[in-house]
Amino acid sequence: MATPSGGAVTIRDLSKSFSLGGRKLAVLRSLNLDIRSGECLVIVGASGSGKTTLLRILAGLERADDGGVAIDGREIEGVGEERAVIFQEPRLLPWLTVLGNVAFGLEVRGIAKAEAEKRARFYIALVGLAEFADAYPRQLSGGMAQRVGIARALTVQPEILLLDEPLGALDAMTKISMQEELARIWSEENVTMVMVTHDLEEAVYLADRVLILPKEKGGAARLIDVDLPRPRDRSESRFVRYREELLREFGLH
Amino acid sequence: MTLQHIERTVGVGRREGNALPMDSLRLAGRASGRILSRYGVLLGFLALWQVAASRGWVNAAVLPPIDAIIVALWKGVAGGSLLGDIAISLQRAGLAFVAAVVVAIPLGLVMGQARAVEMALDPILQLFRQTSALALYPVFILLLGLGEASKVFVIFWATLFPLLLNTISGVKEVDPKLLEMARVYGARQLTIFRRVVLPGAVPSIFVGLRLGATTALLLLIASEMIGANKGIGFQVMNAQYNFQIPLMFAAIVILAALGLIANQALVILQRRLCRWSNPAG
DSSP, rough: OOSSSOOEEEEEEEEEEEEEEEEEEEEEEEEEEEETTTTTTEEEEOSSHHHHHHHHHHTTTOOOOOEEEETEEEEEOOOTTTTTEOSSOOOOOTTSSSSHHHHHHHHHHHHHHHHHHHHHHHHHHHTTTGGGTTTTTTGGGGHHHHHHHHHHHHTTOOOOEESSSTTTSSSHHHHHHHHHHHHHHHHHHHHHEEEOSOOHHHHHHHHHHEEOOOOOOTTTOOOEOOOSSOOOOOHHHHHHHHHHHHHHHHOOO | OOOHHHHHHHHHHHHHHHHHHHHHHHHHHHHHHHHHHHHHHHHHHHHHHHHHHHHHSSSSSSSOOOHHHHHHHHHHHHHSSTTTHHHHHHHHHHHHHHHHHHHHHHHHHHHHHHHHHHEEEEEEEHHHHHHHHHHHHHHHHHOOOOOOHHHHHHHHHHHHHHHHHHHHHHTTTTHHHHHHHHHHHOHHHHHHIIIIIHHHHHHHHHHHHHHHHHHHHHHHOOOOOHOOOOSSHHHHHHHHHOOOOOHHHHHHHHHHHHHHHHHHHHHHHHHHHHHOOOOOO
């Protein structure tokens, strides 16, 4: 089940600020970026650098003050069917089973229940939860619940998958296995992936390119190409060097 | 749940040891132990009552022994003399409860969603809620007369508020992150309401229904004690006037039974509708 190719994102002069106690706080300043169709772009940055805001603008959940975002040449206005979002929390509906939750996205888009569930089952199997299709969210562990959230996003077959620190709340072991799973899914699904994280190793493990957002005023966003073969080996010397380069960007090395 | 699970596993392990009679004995013992730990205090209370009344520790004319109450209850129910009262009481409480549900739940769903409506209605709602329905009963009698209408209305009035407030809070407490999730998938307002808000509010609505049922029975009795000539509440008062104390207690027992049945029915309905939130599955 490959999605049609597409999902190139053009970001032009994007600015966004919030007012905080009467003061205007700019989080994004005239950002320009082209996200290629089918690539995995990981966004990192110190807290307050606007990485989550950028993702929410891409998702259509927030509006930019200035500038715009176009997908395959079309300016976006609000949420759209070519995009799906995976949040930090699984955000499952507790009264639906795993199957019901995964089919939910398709059902609200008007796909008949039988067809939605058929497609949902495929993705439930893809994230390794076939045996749990009839379980309720409260019966799942954190990692399993997040897999359900991932399956729900994949089921609508988006061109662009937006991930907002999706593994941030998981324990270290689960996190590593989920990173491997995301890498596998991305390679199988032919989808543009834009992911926000604060985990630099995760960024190097998954990204084709890493976008580093500046924290201070006047700083420029930086892009780093991660030129490593996949599947990636965390202990390999070039992997470690990329990680150190990112750490240096944050003044931590 | 975990404890029972462990017990069962241990039981199966022992069965291999060829000790079946011992095992079933132990199981029976455990079952009666469970009943005793749950209902022991209640049974003790009833036994103390029976002994105190029949031995003359208390005045049996005021506190008749349990068996006399059971006889009065049997006569009233099986003999049919209380059936008419039960029917009219059920009709009053049922009508008022259903009317309260029909008004409060839709209104609560709207108020929980539309902030402007809630802001506009909240002050008057708080005023009405804090005014005892019993204090307003004479007003309702003046407006509606001493017949069925004022009785049903006062029960309706008092039942309305727990239902309304719990429905509102149920709607307002639906996780905004779930609403956002639904929005991301392109769900429109009506779909979000039907598929996220409504199911999310159901547990809270059930809290309202159970509180409402209790309130309805409470107000039923109060309203039947004033200007009624039929009904369980009337029978409690009437039996006391005529010093038919066992009959009075029989009517009280019927009231308690109605309350327990209504509550249990709602609990069962809730379990069926909200299997997802029920840890026992």
